[in-house]
Amino acid sequence: MKVCVIGLDGATWDLLDPWLDDLPTIKSFADERRTTLDSCIPPLSMPAWKVYSTGMNPGDLGVFTFVEPDFEEERFKTVTNESFTTREIWDYLGEHGHKSAVVNMPTTYPPRDIDGWQISGPFSGKQEDYTRPEELGRTLDRNGYTILPEYYLSRDPDDIGEAVDSVETKLQTSLGFTETADFVHTTLYLTDTVQHTEWDSPVAKSFWESVDEKLAWFLDELDDEWNVVLMSDHGFGHTKGRFYLNTWLEQEGYIHIDDSGFDFGDLFGLVGLDYDRALALMQKLRLSGVVLDVLPESFLRKVARQMPGNRKLEGLEDKIEWEADAVALAPLIYTRNRAVADEIRSKLLEVTDKYGDRVIQEVYYGEDIYPDADVRVPDLVIKHTDYGISDIVKPGVLFEYDGDWRHHKTAHHRRNGILTARGPDVEDIEFDEPRLYDLAPTILDGFGIDVPEDMRGESIGLLGSNSQRRPVPVERNVERVVEHDSDVEEKLKNLGYL
Ligand SMILES: [Zn+2]
Structure with a gap:
């Protein structure tokens, strides 16, 4: 069994349906079988990607958004991969001898040892020590791999070419793993960014057409034995x-x-800093300890983009x-x-x-x-x-x-995600309103791995029903270290990474 899941962050049929004639690859999936995939509450990338990979809901995971309040210490803490203790799809697969590659999934920084390869996705803060095995990152860096391209910050339609390149790089990198892995997960994150900024504009449509072309190339290169699932962590709608x-x-x-104290929003508003200078100032403040250095770079960039005049959480927690x-x-x-x-x-x-x-x-x-x-x-x-x-x-x-909201130019998250699949082991099932947390059990079921009873979700049989539900522990063994093959370097060489 070979399964490749391609996560199209924030994809929704509401946006894609009117464009399907110009998205032949996605259409070819949708024509075979498709459904809406109900995201979690709240439908935010953090925690949604972990809901997907664990089969649990945000309450089980104890994570509801990008930061968590610490009422004792009276501060907000940034959620990272380390905030999660529940096992993920690839942990179960690894125990059953299946190697996985997990590429660019949000919520996976810092990376963890898995039986296979992990490349951390967005919200990593910086592109440093972002892969397992570690040496993979050095090779990716040399090849110009970036977690997020400039477009993520600039939102400038002129930079959209970089966003397309970044999609291609993620797919190319993933393809390398299909020689050895049985399970490959790749998130294409920029679809979310483009939709936030562009929603249904011609820029967004042309970006989706490029994504569709890259997918066509990827599928063409992929061996026929692979089952391919296209899904999203949440949907979208206009604002x-x-x-x-x-x-x-x-x-x-x-x-x-308390509006009396020092505040970045006031400061930036006062001196009229633009984005670059706001970011530079915040980086300096962080170095001098004024800004908590637990806040990742990406978060500072986000704050900077909302300047001037806006205040985000680090101002808030003191107020x-x-x-x-x-x-x-x-x-x-x-x-x-x-x-x-x-x-x-x-x-x-x-x-x-x-x-x-x-x-x-x-x-x-x-x-x-x-x-x-x-x-x-x-x-x-x-x-x-x-x-x-x-x-x-x-x-x-x-x-x-939004002055022009009737043009539906800007958008934000909803629960209406997508699910569609194609491949030799994909079953012709009737979809019954599947939910994001059903995917982990569905994938384990396809591989014939017993589905832990504690998982919230249930297998929908999309990849076959080959297992049972059993009381398998869902706790991650934090001591567990996956022994990499001693010849990992050799394998990376064979895959063209070294
Ligand atoms: Zn998302």
């Missing part, structure tokens, strides 16, 4: 603008933002009262008690925009959507809306409207 949750919480009296009635990490809200949560929830459901439309259709209780979690779960989770729910504190600003 009308942004809703500033912290402003709302302050206006309603649930939090008080919020950690004992306040509510601490928000949009779309999550931690509250002092259930009564406060009830009150906030019912008020949020009443919020209307300038068109008089209700902004928030649903606010979930964390305990309902993350049952049996053994970590503190957020008390409330706002369901994705037509507005981006922002973490940024912008005193006095409750809404920002």
